[in-house]
Amino acid sequence: MSERDTRTLPKAELHLHVEGTLEPEMVYALAEKNGITLPFDDIDDLRSRYSFESLQPFLDLYYACTDVLVTRDDFRVLAGAYLEKAHADGVRHVEMFFDPQAHTARDVAIDDVLDGLLDAFAEAKATHGTTGGLILCFLRHLPAAEAAATLESVAHRASDLLAVGMDSSEVGFPAAPFAPVYARARELGLHCVGHAGEEGDPSYVWAALDELKVERVDHGVRSLEDDALVARLVEQRIPLTVCPLSNLRLQVVDDLREHPLRRMLDLGLVATVNSDDPAYFGGYVDANFDAVRTALDLDDDALRTLARNSITGSFADDDRKAELLAEVDAW
Numbered sequence: 001m002s003e004r005d006t007r008t009l010p011k012a013e014l015h016l017h018v019e020g021t022l023e024p025e026m027v028y029a030l031a032e033k034n035g036i037t038l039p040f041d042d043i044d045d046l047r048s049r050y051s052f053e054s055l056q057p058f059l060d061l062y063y064a065c066t067d068v069l070v071t072r073d074d075f076r077v078l079a080g081a082y083l084e085k086a087h088a089d090g091v092r093h094v095e096m097f098f099d100p101q102a103h104t105a106r107d108v109a110i111d112d113v114l115d116g117l118l119d120a121f122a123e124a125k126a127t128h129g130t131t132g133g134l135i136l137c138f139l140r141h142l143p144a145a146e147a148a149a150t151l152e153s154v155a156h157r158a159s160d161l162l163a164v165g166m167d168s169s170e171v172g173f174p175a176a177p178f179a180p181v182y183a184r185a186r187e188l189g190l191h192c193v194g195h196a197g198e199e200g201d202p203s204y205v206w207a208a209l210d211e212l213k214v215e216r217v218d219h220g221v222r223s224l225e226d227d228a229l230v231a232r233l234v235e236q237r238i239p240l241t242v243c244p245l246s247n248l249r250l251q252v253v254d255d256l257r258e259h260p261l262r263r264m265l266d267l268g269l270v271a272t273v274n275s276d277d278p279a280y281f282g283g284y285v286d287a288n289f290d291a292v293r294t295a296l297d298l299d300d301d302a303l304r305t306l307a308r309n310s311i312t313g314s315f316a317d318d319d320r321k322a323e324l325l326a327e328v329d330a331w
């Protein structure tokens with residue numbers, strides 16, 4: 001096993017929900033500032049709820065906490081705190097998910113969400129040289145018509161986004177109705193990614209590829225159950241944004257020593273390591289690198305491959321990719 005400090009390994013984070021970086025202290029501070037009554041007794045009661053049997057109970061808590069985000073500055077502060085932690089973890093490029101429908105449903109203006117998040121990126125670029133951008137996620141448990149309306153509401157600001165994505169409950173919520181929304185996103189010049197194969201079987205990953213035409217699969221760990229799917233992902237070099245501690249906490253895997261990440265690398269898949277919802281799942285990106293390094297006995301070459309995959313799998317421009325890949329080679 002490698003002994004190097006993985007925080008010094010230059011990397012990109014490609015699977016990070018900004019709402020999932022809401023730490024309990026910030027939940028309480030923002031609730032007080034914004035006069036919001038939380039459905040918990042106190043901060044310790046909230047902390048006691050961070051144990052999840054599956055995706056849905058986590059999502060219920062995640063959306064309840066999201067209600068404290070109201071103003072442009074709330075979004076700036078939230079994303080800014082994450083970008084500082086990411087910088088300390090060696091993250092040089094971030095492609096950040098946000099869930100606009102979780103905010104506009106509470107009458108928060110989508111421009112305030114976007115502007116606050118972009119303020120934080122501008123600060124991180126100026127302070128640390130961090131690059132990256134925003135991925136607008138559609139909530140797949142809601143009707144596709146609502147996703148379409150959300151996209152149209154920001155169509156005039158498409159240049160402020162990198163991509164669209166899809167998250168929230170997976171099993172029982174088919175991708176096909178969202179195909180026209182994804183087609184429209186491509187028309188607007190946006191990249192396309194989507195969560196699939198987290199809890200859903202390989203048919204969900206096929207649908208993300210064939211119906212939504214995603215360029216990257218978020219999670220995708222269940223793809224390994226289907227050899228033909230693995231062959232397609234390898235052949236087309238479709239990156240998979242894997243989130244080990246998330247998989248452990250949501251009981252997608254019982255034990256990190258059984259996590260498929262090493263098998264994914266051995267099969268030639270473009271797998272990356274990410275934190276998903278770090279405030280809820282026990283750690284930011286370096287904690288994820290550290291956990292899989294120990295559990296799967298990964299050496300420095302495997303860690304470098306994961307970092308390289310995060311850069312080649314990103315939507316950074318070619319010059320930025322070359323710059324970051326050279327930094328990884330020098331590690």
Ligand code: HPA
Pocket residue numbers: 017020055062167168169195198246276277
């Ligand atoms: O891990 C996740 N899966 C699906 N939706 C999500 N929304 C936030 N985190 C997640």
Ligand SMILES: [Zn+2]
Pocket residue numbers: 015017167195218276
């Ligand atoms: Zn996710």
